[in-house]
Amino acid sequence: MMGLASDGGLLIPESIPDVRDRLEAWSKLSYQDITFEILKLFVDLPDDELRSLIDRSYAPFEHSEIAPAVPVGDIRILELFYGPTLAFKDIALQFLGNFFEYILEQRNQRLNILAATSGDTGSAAIHGVRGRDRINIFVMHPKGRVAPLQEKQMTAVLDDNVFNLAVEGTFDDCQRIMKTLFRDLKFKDRYALGAVNSVNWARVLAQIVYYFSAGLYVLTTSGAERVRFSVPTGNFGDILAGYYAYRMGLPIGKLILATNENDILSRFFKTGEYSLGDVVPTLSPSMDIQVASNFERYLYYQVGEDSIRLSQLIDQFEKDGAMRLPLGPDGCVDEIFEAGIGDTDSTLKTIRRYYDEYGYLMDPHTAVGVAVGETFMKEDEPLIALATAHPAKFSQAILDATGQDLAHHKYLELLRDAPTRCETVPADLEAVRAYIESHVPATTTG
Numbered sequence: 001m002m003g004l005a006s007d008g009g010l011l012i013p014e015s016i017p018d019v020r021d022r023l024e025a026w027s028k029l030s031y032q033d034i035t036f037e038i039l040k041l042f043v044d045l046p047d048d049e050l051r052s053l054i055d056r057s058y059a060p061f062e063h064s065e066i067a068p069a070v071p072v073g074d075i076r077i078l079e080l081f082y083g084p085t086l087a088f089k090d091i092a093l094q095f096l097g098n099f100f101e102y103i104l105e106q107r108n109q110r111l112n113i114l115a116a117t118s119g120d121t122g123s124a125a126i127h128g129v130r131g132r133d134r135i136n137i138f139v140m141h142p143k144g145r146v147a148p149l150q151e152k153q154m155t156a157v158l159d160d161n162v163f164n165l166a167v168e169g170t171f172d173d174c175q176r177i178m179k180t181l182f183r184d185l186k187f188k189d190r191y192a193l194g195a196v197n198s199v200n201w202a203r204v205l206a207q208i209v210y211y212f213s214a215g216l217y218v219l220t221t222s223g224a225e226r227v228r229f230s231v232p233t234g235n236f237g238d239i240l241a242g243y244y245a246y247r248m249g250l251p252i253g254k255l256i257l258a259t260n261e262n263d264i265l266s267r268f269f270k271t272g273e274y275s276l277g278d279v280v281p282t283l284s285p286s287m288d289i290q291v292a293s294n295f296e297r298y299l300y301y302q303v304g305e306d307s308i309r310l311s312q313l314i315d316q317f318e319k320d321g322a323m324r325l326p327l328g329p330d331g332c333v334d335e336i337f338e339a340g341i342g343d344t345d346s347t348l349k350t351i352r353r354y355y356d357e358y359g360y361l362m363d364p365h366t367a368v369g370v371a372v373g374e375t376f377m378k379e380d381e382p383l384i385a386l387a388t389a390h391p392a393k394f395s396q397a398i399l400d401a402t403g404q405d406l407a408h409h410k411y412l413e414l415l416r417d418a419p420t421r422c423e424t425v426p427a428d429l430e431a432v433r434a435y436i437e438s439h440v441p442a443t444t445t446g
């Protein structure tokens with residue numbers, strides 16, 4: 001629940017379990033049962049509690065398989081958007097809400113989650129904890145700078161424990177306010193502040209599951225020995241889960257990292273250089289990121305689990321905005337990864353082509369992953385492309401790509417006339433602090 005480690009670093013498991021001897025048995029299990037087997041390796045909870053947490057977390061999903069891998073043309077599309085906010089972040093955040101509530105009950109504690117969002121994370125986090133007794137959530141978004149639909153997905157949640165704050169500033173202002181409040185240890189303690197951002201280990205953990213469920217399903221049905229995954233990437237959380245699945249023994253041939261024009265990570269895997277660029281807005285806004293907050297976890301393994309060396313690299317990056325890793329003998333950073341860029345043009349063309357040829361509609365994030373994945377096809381290794389959002393969340397891009405208004409979803413239609421609740425605050429630390437103080441009781445007198 002602590003998010004960052006107390007020295008400012010990220011938390012990782014002490015060791016990575018090897019599950020190769022269980023893969024055949026797991027290939028016959030349901031999504032929930034695979035989740036149980038994987039979480040049990042990392043989480044110390046009584047079996048019946050863990051099962052009940054998992055069942056409750058995935059009950060709201062619209063598809064009985066939770067995350068089906070559907071064949072489309074020559075590839076499989078792993079549909080991760082059947083949760084309440086129609087994006088893959090629900091898979092982890094629905095679980096996190098139940099998991100946190102369980103721990104808080106055990107400890108008789110309360111938690112006030114503070115988050116800054118430019119869209120998807122905020123709504124998935126709100127839907128993960130709405131209506132829970134021991135948790136309040138305060139989500140800051142930059143006023144008027146979030147896509148109207150994504151704003152509605154947050155502000156139309158009227159539960160008493162959900163507080164939406166429209167900050168009169170930018171996303172960076174929201175993040176700065178959040179970080180400063182977290183650094184005020186007295187305040188953090190007094191109000192039991194917690195985070196659910198993408199470096200939260202429990203989120204990565206819950207995402208490992210669908211690599212196994214889809215990978216085992218495709219291996220069994222195709223008879224192949226390995227599969228490839230292509231992953232539309234922003235903060236490196238999703239593909240990091242794939243990397244853990246690979247390290248645990250899932251037969252993965254390649255992890256294909258796909259970025260949009262914000263390409264710091266694809267440049268890194270091609271050249272070994274990790275250097276900051278400017279963030280440019282694209283059709284896939286949830287990947288408009290330069291510094292990928294989960295990347296440090298991967299780097300740790302890549303430098304031979306040497307924390308000192310890792311700290312040096314991170315310090316250097318913070319100082320110079322750049323750092324470099326040596327390339328291996330085969331001219332790449334890590335042979336399990338391939339990387340590429342899906343730009344605006346190829347995003348639109350990919351959406352259009354899949355609609356024209358197969359009648360399949362994909363959202364622009366998914367299209368980036370499919371476009372890059374297609375450039376790394378191998379005959380005997382089926383490609384599984386992760387679909388991270390439902391196309392209806394990005395209906396304008398669908399319209400631009402196909403010329404038709406094709407993408408709809410009943411959840412989103414219901415939002416159109418839904419009442420909303422949101423408080424406007426200035427981009428000022430003290431205003432946000434005062435808002436929290438006046439809306440929830442202090443948990444300690446500290």
Ligand SMILES: *Cc1c(COP(=O)(O)O)cnc(C)c1O
Pocket residue numbers: 087088089120121198232233234235236237238239286287365388389
């Ligand atoms: C968050 C998000 C991504 C990027 O995932 P990371 O874990 O940040 O790499 C891709 N697509 C969609 C729709 C998202 O919401």
